Amino acid sequence: MFSSPSADTWPGPLRPVAALGHASLEMVQALGRFGRFFAQAIGYIVVPPFKVGRLIDRIHFIGFRSLTIVILTGAFTGMVLGLQIFLTLSRFGSEAYLGPAVALSLIRELGPVLCAVFVTGLAGSALTAEIGIMKITEQIDALQVMALNPVRYLVVPAIVAGVITFPLLVSIFDMVGIFGGYLVGVELLGLSPGTYFGEMKTFVDLSDLMTGYWKAVSFGIIVPWVCTYKGFNCGNGAEGVARATTQAVVLSSVLILVWDYFLGSVLP
Amino acid sequence: MIRVQGLFKRFGEQAVLRGLDLDIATGEIMVVIGRSGGGKSVLLKHLIGLLRPDAGAVIVDGTDITRLRGRDLDRVRERYGVVFQGGALFDSMSVSDNVAFPLREKSRLGAAEIRGRVDEKLQQVGLAGMGHKDPAEISGGMRKRVAIARALVTEPEIVFFDEPTTGLDPILVNTIHHLILELHRKFRFTAIMVSHEIPEIFEIADRVAMLHEGAIVEVGPPDAVRASTNPVVQQFIRGDIEAVPAEARR
Numbered sequence: 172m173f174s175s176p177s178a179d180t181w182p183g184p185l186r187p188v189a190a191l192g193h194a195s196l197e198m199v200q201a202l203g204r205f206g207r208f209f210a211q212a213i214g215y216i217v218v219p220p221f222k223v224g225r226l227i228d229r230i231h232f233i234g235f236r237s238l239t240i241v242i243l244t245g246a247f248t249g250m251v252l253g254l255q256i257f258l259t260l261s262r263f264g265s266e267a268y269l270g271p272a273v274a275l276s277l278i279r280e281l282g283p284v285l286c287a288v289f290v291t292g293l294a295g296s297a298l299t300a301e302i303g304i305m306k307i308t309e310q311i312d313a314l315q316v317m318a319l320n321p322v323r324y325l326v327v328p329a330i331v332a333g334v335i336t337f338p339l340l341v342s343i344f345d346m347v348g349i350f351g352g353y354l355v356g357v358e359l360l361g362l363s364p365g366t367y368f369g370e371m372k373t374f375v376d377l378s379d380l381m382t383g384y385w386k387a388v389s390f391g392i393i394v395p396w397v398c399t400y401k402g403f404n405c406g407n408g409a410e411g412v413a414r415a416t417t418q419a420v421v422l423s424s425v426l427i428l429v430w431d432y433f434l435g436s437v438l439p
Numbered sequence: 440m441i442r443v444q445g446l447f448k449r450f451g452e453q454a455v456l457r458g459l460d461l462d463i464a465t466g467e468i469m470v471v472i473g474r475s476g477g478g479k480s481v482l483l484k485h486l487i488g489l490l491r492p493d494a495g496a497v498i499v500d501g502t503d504i505t506r507l508r509g510r511d512l513d514r515v516r517e518r519y520g521v522v523f524q525g526g527a528l529f530d531s532m533s534v535s536d537n538v539a540f541p542l543r544e545k546s547r548l549g550a551a552e553i554r555g556r557v558d559e560k561l562q563q564v565g566l567a568g569m570g571h572k573d574p575a576e577i578s579g580g581m582r583k584r585v586a587i588a589r590a591l592v593t594e595p596e597i598v599f600f601d602e603p604t605t606g607l608d609p610i611l612v613n614t615i616h617h618l619i620l621e622l623h624r625k626f627r628f629t630a631i632m633v634s635h636e637i638p639e640i641f642e643i644a645d646r647v648a649m650l651h652e653g654a655i656v657e658v659g660p661p662d663a664v665r666a667s668t669n670p671v672v673q674q675f676i677r678g679d680i681e682a683v684p685a686e687a688r689r
Contacts, residue, residue: 301531309527316487316521317541318513 208322208400212330215323225328233294233329233395234336238343244289245282245344249351252276257356266356270367271374273352274345278375278383282345283337284431287390290340291423295398298329299419302402303412311403321403329395337391338384345383382438389434390427397423440465441486441597441629446495448481455481456492457653468623468630470640473650474675479633480524482650483601486631487521488512499597517545520590520598520628524605526582528574528589535561535570538589545593560588564618580611584618591622600632604639612636616643637676641665649675 181189256272302325305311314321349371356362398419405415441463448456455478463469473479484490485497488504496503504515528537538557542548548556561567564584574582583603590598600619604612616636620643623630634640641647641661648658649672657664657672664672673679 304530308525308530309523310529312484312489313521313523313527313529315489316516316519317544318516319544 204404205400208326208403209396211322212326212396212399215320215327216331222324222328225324226331229328229332230336232297233290233332234340237290237293237336237340240289240293241286241340241344242347244285245347246351248281248285248344249273249277249348249353250355252281252348253352253355254360256352257360257362266362267366267370268374269352269356269362270349270369270371273356274349274371274375275379277345277348277352278379280431280435282341282348283383283386283390284427286341286344286387287337287394287427288424290337291394291398291420291427295394295423296416296420298395298398299402299405299416300412302399303405303415306403306405307407307412326395326399326403329399330392333391333395334388335391337394338387341383341387378439382434385438386431386434389430393426393430394423397426440500441631442496442498443482443486444496444498446482446485446497447493448478448485448490449493455653456485456495459495459650459654461648461655461658463629463631464646465629466627467645468620468632468643469646469648470632470634470644471648471650472635472637472640472675475635477650478653479650480601483599483631483633487519487599488516517593518596520593520595522583522586522590522598522600522603524601524603526574526586528582528585530574532574533570534566534572534574534577534585537574537585538570538592541589541593556592557588560592561585563591563622564588580607580615583607583615587615587618587622591626591628594626595628597629597631600630600634602633602635604634604636609639612639616640619643637678638665651675 252273253269256276257266257269260266260268260272302311305325311321311325314324353364353367357364357367401415401419401422405411443459443461443463446456446459447454459478459482461469461471461482471479471482481490485492485505488497488507492505495505497505499515499518502515504512507515528534529540532540535554535557538560539553542553542556546553557570558567561570564587566581566584566588569577569581574585577585587600587603603619604615607615616639619630619632622628632640632644641664644661646659647661647664648655649664649667649669650656651671657667657669659667665676667673
C-alpha cells in the first residue's frame with residue numbers, strides 16, 4: 172500500500188499543504204478499502220456456497236426485530252403528515268387531496284428514508300457492535316482458521332437480508348403511515364373516507380411505488396455494507412467498538428440522505 | 440514438520456520478529472516461552488496464516504504458507520485446530536453448537552454423527568452435560584476447555600494453543616495442562632503452545648523454545664532449557680527482575 176511521509180518532515184511553510192495532501196491520500200485509501208470490501212462481498216454473493224441458515228438468521232436480525240419500531244414510527248409519521256398537510260391544504264380549500272399528499276410523501280420519500288434511518292439505529296448499530304466484538308475477541312480470527320471466509324459468513328448474508336427486508340419494512344411503514352394519516356384526517360378531522368382513499372387511487376401510480384422500492388433496495392445494501400465494514404475495521408477494546416458503532420450510524424444516515432437525493436433526481 | 444525461516448515482522452516503527460528460525464517436528468509438543476509482548480502471539484498468527492511476514496517463510500510439510508491465499512491457504516488450515524487466548528467462542532451459540540460448528544460448516548457428517556462427536560469431545564474435556572449452556576454462563580476454565588474441544592473436534596494434525604491457561608488458578612492450570620497432555624497422547628497431533636506458565640509448562644513440553652527480542656535464543660528439551668547458561672533464559676525461568684546485560688541477550 173502507498174504510504175506518504177509524515178507532514179512533520181516537511182519545511183515549516185509547506186506543512187499545512189503536506190498535511191492536506193496526507194489527509195487526502197488517507198481518505199482516498201479509506202474509500203478504496205471501503206469499495207474493495209463491497210466488491211469482495213458482491214463477489215461472494217454470486218459464488219457458492221451460500222449460507223442459507225445465516226441468511227435466515229440475518230433476516231430475523233434486521234427485519235423481524237425492527238418490525239415494532241417501524242410500525243410505531245410509521246404510524247406517528249403518517250399521523251403527523253395527516254395533521255400538518257390537512258392544516259395546510261385547508262387554507263386553500265383542498266383538503267380532498269390529503270390522501271394522495273400523505274401517500275406520495277410516504278411512498279416516494281419519507282417511507283424509505285425514515286425507515287432506513289430507524290433500521291440503521293436499531294439493527295445497523297447492533298450489526299456493527301456484534302461484528303466489532305467478534306473482531307476484538309478473536310471470533311473472526313477463529314472463523315478464518317476454520318477455513319471459513321468472514322466476509323462470506325458475516326457480510327454477504329447481512330447485505331442479502333437487507334435487500335430482502337428493507338422493501339418489506341418500507342411497505343409496512345408506508346401502509347401503517349397511510350393508515351395513521353387516515354386516523355387523523357378522517358376519524359379526527361372529519362374528511363370522508365371515500366375522498367381520502369379515492370383521490371389516492373387517482374394520483375399515486377406505479378412509478379411512485381417503484382421509486383420507493385428502488386430507494387428501499389439501495390438503502391438495504393448501503394446500511395449493512397457500512398455497518399459491517401465499520402464492525403470489521405473497529406479499533407481495540409470497548410472504546411473502539413463504541414466509536415465504530417457511532418461512525419456506522421452517522422455514515423449510514425448521511426449516505427442514505429445523499430443517495431436519496433441522487434435517486435430522487437434520477438428516477439421519474 | 441513446520442519450519443520457520445528468517446521471519447521478520449514490523450508494526451510501524453516496532454520490529455516484533457527479527458529473523459526468527461524454528462523447527463517443529465511432527466507429533467511433538469513445542470512450547471514457546473517468553474516475556475509478555477515479546478512476539479509469541481505474533482509468531483503464532485504467522486504459523487496459522489493470520490499475519491503475513493515482511494520477510495521469511497513458514498513451511499508446513501514442504502509448502503510455504505506465507506505465499507498461499509484463498510482456497511490453498513484454507514486447505515492447510517483445514518489440518519489445523521486453534522485454541523485462542525480468550526477461547527474465541529461464538530457468543531451467539533451454545534457450548535455444543537460452538538463445538539459442532541466446524542463440523543457443520545466443513546464436514547459432510549450427518550446431524551446424529553455430529554452430535555455424537557460433540558458429546559464425545561465434551562466428555563473428554565470434562566464437560567459432559569454442559570452443552571446446552573451459553574459461553575457467558577460458564578467459568579473461564581470451562582470456556583478454555585470448550586475451546587480445546589472445538590479445536591480438536593475435527594481431529595486436526597496440528598493444534599495451536601495461544602496461552603491456554605492465562606488467567607486461571609494454579610489448579611486449573613494443571614488441569615488444562617494434563618488435559619492437553621492426555622489428548623495429545625490419545626490423538627498424537629503436533630502441538631505448538633505459547634505460554635509463560637513457568638515451571639508447569641516444562642512438565643508437558645517435548646521441547647521448549649525461548650523467544651526474546653524477536654528471535655529464538657534457546658531451544659531444546661525442557662531439562663536442557665532449564666540448565667541453559669543463557670542469562671536471558673535463566674532470568675525468565677527464575678523470574679528475576681534485575682536487568683540482563685545487553686551483550687548477553689543474543
